[in-house]
Amino acid sequence: MAGVTGRVWEPSTRPASTIGAAPAEATATAHAKVILLGEHAVVHGAPAIALPVHGLALTATVTRTDRPLWIDSVLYRGPIAAAPELLAAPVTAIVETLRHVGAPATGRAVRIDGEIPAERGLGSSAAVAAAIAAAVARSCGVELDAAERFALIQAAERVAHGTPSGLDARSVVSDTPVWFQAGQARELPSALGGVFVIADTGLRGRTREAVAGVAALKAAEPDRVAGILSRIQECTQAAVDDLAGDDRAALGARMSQVHALLRELTVSNPHLDRLVASAEAAGALGAKLTGGGRGGCVLALAETAQNAETIAAAMRENGAERTWMLRPEETTA
């Protein structure tokens, strides 16, 4: 198949003692994420904050077989040699993980089950790669460490996104809010209350195209884009205190401000703007697109669970295909 361009890995140099018996079946999971603040800016060196969404997860199950490599998912079922371009990232995760652990590229069937909708800014590509890398390695008797798993997810993300910041790769396996900048991730303390509402436009958001669009805009109008990125950065930095001090009103205001800045970066669209406006009109403390944009999801912050129900209903009336609730305390370990 075309398009599998992930970095070539050297065979594992780990000591033989860390390689155990290969089980007949191995599984691993990863969850969705939402980006609270900083998407797109993070690709250009600014910080971002992401939250784990444990309620939406994907599981990879790997079984040994006497056939060539095989993948079974909602998007495609069949030999990976005939997989469509759409599957290039998960295929990369399978092939590169086998190469990394020094196993032959054959004799494994990989099934993907779960609930993270694809191309909605919820990190499905990183979660698929994270689940596949851990399960495929496990099927060879190898437990990846965090650095190995991150590198394999990034190899797949480069195929999916082109120039991934690494934020998604960190947040789909994190139990806590993540602060991410220039390749470095750390846990972010949060005492935030309230309830987040995630609303899906039902429209595919092509992260690769949105990221390329921002890069093109930056090349054409460097000063204006630098100004926008720096205002996003200020909001993200200020949000650290909002989270620690449970200042929901301030955080909500920053979310709405960042949505307007993302619109200037051309990664919003009328559907996302309408959902944001309807959430705000229904009493949200703030709302913004989350993830790559140009489709995908909106994240709104509600003061209480009751407000959250009202906001979710308003967004569904204004075109959201579905909504999910995320309590901030569920995003901390």
Ligand SMILES: Nc1ncnc2c1ncn2[C@@H]1O[C@H](COP(=O)(O)OP(=O)(O)OP(=O)(O)O)[C@@H](O)[C@H]1O
């Ligand atoms: N259930 C699944 N089975 C197999 N592959 C999947 C599945 N879900 C997602 N993928 C892979 O992830 C790709 C979607 O990646 P994309 O980056 O466009 O969206 P996303 O990761 O959901 O959004 P974002 O990166 O903005 O959070 C799909 O084209 C496919 O390769």
Ligand SMILES: C[C@@](O)(CCO)CC(=O)[O-]
């Ligand atoms: C748009 C982006 O910032 C987040 C996608 O979930 C891209 C990236 O960080 O690689």
